[in-house]
Amino acid sequence: MSQSYLDSENNRHRSFELPGARPHYNPDRPGQVEHISLNISLDIPNQSYHGTCAIRLKPIRDGIDRLTLDAVNLSIQSVQVDDTPQGFDYDGEQLHIQAPPTQVGKSIIIAIAYSVEKPQRGIYFIAPDKHYPNKPTQVWTQGEDEDSRFWFPCFDYPGQLATSEIRVRVPKPLLAISNGQLIHTEEDGEFKTYHWSQEQVHPTYLMTLAVGDFAEIQDEWKGKPVTYYVQKGREEDAHRSMGKTPRMIEFFSDKYGYPYPFPKYAQVCVDDFIFGGMENTSTTLLTDRCLLDERASLDNRGTESLVAHELAHQWFGDLVVIKHWSHAWIKEGMASYSEVMWTEYEYGSEDAAYYRLLEARNYLTEDSSRYRRPIVTHVYREAIELYDRHLYEKGSCVYHMLRAELGDDLFWQAIHTFVQDNAHKTVETVDLLRAIEKATGRNLLFVFDQYVYRGGHPDFKVAYSWDGESKLAKVTVTQTQVKEGNNGSSSDLFDLKIPIAFGYSQGEASKSDIKFDLKTSRVRISEREQSFYFPLEEKPLFVSFDTGNHHLKTVSLEYPLPELKAQLESDPDPISRIYAAEALAKKGGLEAVKALCAALKSDRCWGVRVEVAKQLAEVKLDQAFDGLVAGLQDGDALVRRSVVESLANIKTLKSYKALKPLAEKGDASYYVEAAAIRALGGIVAANLDEKPKAEKVLKLLKSVLEERSGWNEVVRSGAIAGLSRLKNSPSALTLILEYTKLGVPQALRLSAIRALGTVSTGQTPVNLELILARLEELARETFFLTQVSTVAALGQMETIKAMGILRSLADQTPDGRVRRMAEEAIQRVQKSAGTDPAVKQMREELDQLKQSNQELKSRLEDLEAKSSGK
Numbered sequence: 001m002s003q004s005y006l007d008s009e010n011n012r013h014r015s016f017e018l019p020g021a022r023p024h025y026n027p028d029r030p031g032q033v034e035h036i037s038l039n040i041s042l043d044i045p046n047q048s049y050h051g052t053c054a055i056r057l058k059p060i061r062d063g064i065d066r067l068t069l070d071a072v073n074l075s076i077q078s079v080q081v082d083d084t085p086q087g088f089d090y091d092g093e094q095l096h097i098q099a100p101p102t103q104v105g106k107s108i109i110i111a112i113a114y115s116v117e118k119p120q121r122g123i124y125f126i127a128p129d130k131h132y133p134n135k136p137t138q139v140w141t142q143g144e145d146e147d148s149r150f151w152f153p154c155f156d157y158p159g160q161l162a163t164s165e166i167r168v169r170v171p172k173p174l175l176a177i178s179n180g181q182l183i184h185t186e187e188d189g190e191f192k193t194y195h196w197s198q199e200q201v202h203p204t205y206l207m208t209l210a211v212g213d214f215a216e217i218q219d220e221w222k223g224k225p226v227t228y229y230v231q232k233g234r235e236e237d238a239h240r241s242m243g244k245t246p247r248m249i250e251f252f253s254d255k256y257g258y259p260y261p262f263p264k265y266a267q268v269c270v271d272d273f274i275f276g277g278m279e280n281t282s283t284t285l286l287t288d289r290c291l292l293d294e295r296a297s298l299d300n301r302g303t304e305s306l307v308a309h310e311l312a313h314q315w316f317g318d319l320v321v322i323k324h325w326s327h328a329w330i331k332e333g334m335a336s337y338s339e340v341m342w343t344e345y346e347y348g349s350e351d352a353a354y355y356r357l358l359e360a361r362n363y364l365t366e367d368s369s370r371y372r373r374p375i376v377t378h379v380y381r382e383a384i385e386l387y388d389r390h391l392y393e394k395g396s397c398v399y400h401m402l403r404a405e406l407g408d409d410l411f412w413q414a415i416h417t418f419v420q421d422n423a424h425k426t427v428e429t430v431d432l433l434r435a436i437e438k439a440t441g442r443n444l445l446f447v448f449d450q451y452v453y454r455g456g457h458p459d460f461k462v463a464y465s466w467d468g469e470s471k472l473a474k475v476t477v478t479q480t481q482v483k484e485g486n487n488g489s490s491s492d493l494f495d496l497k498i499p500i501a502f503g504y505s506q507g508e509a510s511k512s513d514i515k516f517d518l519k520t521s522r523v524r525i526s527e528r529e530q531s532f533y534f535p536l537e538e539k540p541l542f543v544s545f546d547t548g549n550h551h552l553k554t555v556s557l558e559y560p561l562p563e564l565k566a567q568l569e570s571d572p573d574p575i576s577r578i579y580a581a582e583a584l585a586k587k588g589g590l591e592a593v594k595a596l597c598a599a600l601k602s603d604r605c606w607g608v609r610v611e612v613a614k615q616l617a618e619v620k621l622d623q624a625f626d627g628l629v630a631g632l633q634d635g636d637a638l639v640r641r642s643v644v645e646s647l648a649n650i651k652t653l654k655s656y657k658a659l660k661p662l663a664e665k666g667d668a669s670y671y672v673e674a675a676a677i678r679a680l681g682g683i684v685a686a687n688l689d690e691k692p693k694a695e696k697v698l699k700l701l702k703s704v705l706e707e708r709s710g711w712n713e714v715v716r717s718g719a720i721a722g723l724s725r726l727k728n729s730p731s732a733l734t735l736i737l738e739y740t741k742l743g744v745p746q747a748l749r750l751s752a753i754r755a756l757g758t759v760s761t762g763q764t765p766v767n768l769e770l771i772l773a774r775l776e777e778l779a780r781e782t783f784f785l786t787q788v789s790t791v792a793a794l795g796q797m798e799t800i801k802a803m804g805i806l807r808s809l810a811d812q813t814p815d816g817r818v819r820r821m822a823e824e825a826i827q828r829v830q831k832s833a834g835t836d837p838a839v840k841q842m843r844e845e846l847d848q849l850k851q852s853n854q855e856l857k858s859r860l861e862d863l864e865a866k867s868s869g870k
C-alpha cells in the first residue's frame, strides 16, 4: 500500500486517486456489436432466472478466433457461434470463447445460454420479508457504469452501440417494462411474456428491465406515449411528481434542436433504488422516494429537478453517447445544467441564478473538503468514483460559462450542431469543442484548459474605492488561490475576461421603482494582483464584479459599507446581492444588520432571503436575532426553513423560545417542522444548565416519534436528529438505538443509523461500546443505503475502534461508492481520534468567551445608536 496517500494530508487538497488507481482505456474491438437479444424467464420466489443472450457481431478484421466478453458471477451453460457449439473458458469475470476465424463483412451470432442465482449487482430482486411484509415484489436493473455484465454477458463499455430486444417471462399479474416498444405479449397459464424492442442503437449500460405490479398512468407528447409506473395507490402522487414531463419533452426538444428521439418515454418508480434516477434509453427508473404527497410538493423542487435531469439524458447520454467514462461530464454536466434551464423556464431567471449558485457551492465544498481533480481524467480505481460533484455540478457550471461566453443564440446553435452531428454516435470532450467551432467559429479551448482539463477555479478578492477629486473608481482584484503541486498546470493563475459594472440610480421616481443603469466594462484578469481605474462622470452607487456572475469562482468583496448596502438593495443580479450580504455580515455592526434585516423582509427573490437569514446568524448581535425571528413569518417555506436553521445555530434560550411553538404545533412544510424539532435538541444540549428544558424537549421528541410519521419520515427523522444532540441523556441514546432495528420504516431507520455517529462523540466508554457493537452488526447488512448510513455514522466517530469496522466494510462491500466513502471515512476518523482532549477543552472555553463578547458588543451597539440619535 502506498504511503503517499496518507502523507498527502499535508497538501491543501487530498488526491482524488486512491491507492490502486490506474489509467483506464476502452478495450480493443474485435468488431461492431450490431444487436443484442435477451430471452429470459424469471423465477422470482427463488430470486433467479435463466435464458439466452444472443449477440450479433460484425467482425472488424479477418481471422479473429477468440472473443472475450464481460460476464460476472453468471452460470454459463453453453456457447454457440452461428448455431455451432463452441468451447469456452469462464473465470467468473470474463468469458473467453473459441470461435471459427472471422471474415470481414460476415456477421456472426454468439448465443450464450446462462442462468443467475441471487445476483448481487446489475439486477435486483425486491421482495417482502418478515420485517417488511408490505414491501412490493419487484425486479429492476441498474447497468451504469459497469454492472450490466452482472445480468447478461456483453461487451460492457459505452464505446459499443447496438440495437437490442428483451423477451422476458414473468408471473401474472406483474408488468415487465423495458427499452423501446412493446412489440408482442403472450400468455401462458400463470405467466406472461413481454417482448420489447429498442430499434435505435444504445450502449449496454442503458439496457434495462423493470418488473412489478405497477399502476400504469398514460400521458403523451405529440402522439408518443409518456407513461408513469408507480406502486398501486400512488397514482395521484405520480401525477403530482411527474406530470410536467410532456412540457419538459417539448422544452428540451426545442432547446437541443432535436425532437425527442425515442418511440416512448416511460418513468418507473421502484422500491429500494440505489440511485435517485437512471436514464435508461426511453425508460428511466426513479426511486419511489421521489413521489411527493401534497404537503411535500409545497417546498420540494428536488423531484421536478430529478425528472428534468433524467429526461435531459435522453439526448445527452442516450442519443449522444459518451465513448468513455472519463468524458461523462458531457452528459452529467448537461443534465445538471438542464435543471438550471428548466428552472429558468418554469420559475424565472432569479430562481435559475440561485439554483446555479447552489450547484457551484456543491462543487466548491467537494473541492475544498474532499479533493481537487481535472473534470476529465481516466485515472481511477472504479469508474463510479468519477460520479462526483466535479462531474455534475462543475460540469454544469462549465456549460453555463460556455453559454455566457457565446451568448444565447450562438450557444444554442453550437448545442444543436453537437446533438445533430453526433446523434446515435459516441463522443469525447473534444467533439463538443469542435461542434462549437463549427457552429460559431469560436475556439473556446481556453475555457476547457482552465476549467475542464485541470482542477480548481479562481478565488477572487475584490477591493473598491472612489476618488471623488479625480472621479476615478479603483477596483483591485487579487487571485488568492494557493498554488497546487500537481494539478497538471504550471500556473495556478486564471486568465479570464471579466465584466465589471457600476450601478447608478435613474430618474426621480419613488423609491420602489428606481431603475438602475449598469455601466459595464470587460477587463482581462490574469495576474496575481491587478488594479483597474475607471474614469466616471459621477460616483456610482455600487460596483458589480463579474456582472451576471457567470464565471465559476469564489469571491470576497472588500467594499465600503455604503456600496455594499446599495448593492444588497439594488443590484439586479441575485447572486451579487448574496455576495453583498456575505460581505456585510463579515463587516458586522448595527448598520450591516439593519440592511440585512431589511433584505430578509423585502428582497423579491426567496433565494436571497434564504441566504440573508444565514448571514444574520453569523452576525453576533442581538439585533440580528430579532430580524431573524421576524423571518419566521415569511410566506415562502424555503425561507422559513433557512430562518429556523439559522436560529438553531444561535443556540440561546431566546432561540429556544422562538422555535418551540413551531416544533410543537408544526408548519405547513414538513421540512420546516423537522428543522424546528431538530433545532431544539441542539439548543438545549448547548445550554446544559437548563436541565428541566432538556427533559421537556426529550418528551416532545418522543411524542413526535410516536405520532408524526408522514411523507418519507422527514418529520420523525428531525426528531431523531434532535435526539442525537442530547448526548447526556441515556434515554435519547436508547431511543435512537431502538429505531435502528429492522422493521422500522426504512427512511427513519437510516436517519437513526446516521444519528449514531452524532450521538457517539462525548459518550461514556460503556455507551460508546454499545454504539460500536450496533454499527458493527449494521455493517454486515448488504443493502446499499444501509451501508452508506453506517459509513456516515462511523465516519463521524472519534474512536480508532470505528476504523476497524470501516476497514472490513470497505473490503467486503460490492459497491465502489461505499468502498470509497469508507476509505475516506477512515481518514477522517484517524484525524479526529487524534485530537487532544486539552485542545478540545480550550475550544469550549473559547466558545464561551465568544458568547459573552457577543453580549457586550450588542450592548455597545445599542449605546452608540442611542447617543448618535439613530
Ligand SMILES: [Zn+2]
Pocket: 309, 313, 331, 332, 335
Ligand atoms: Zn445523470
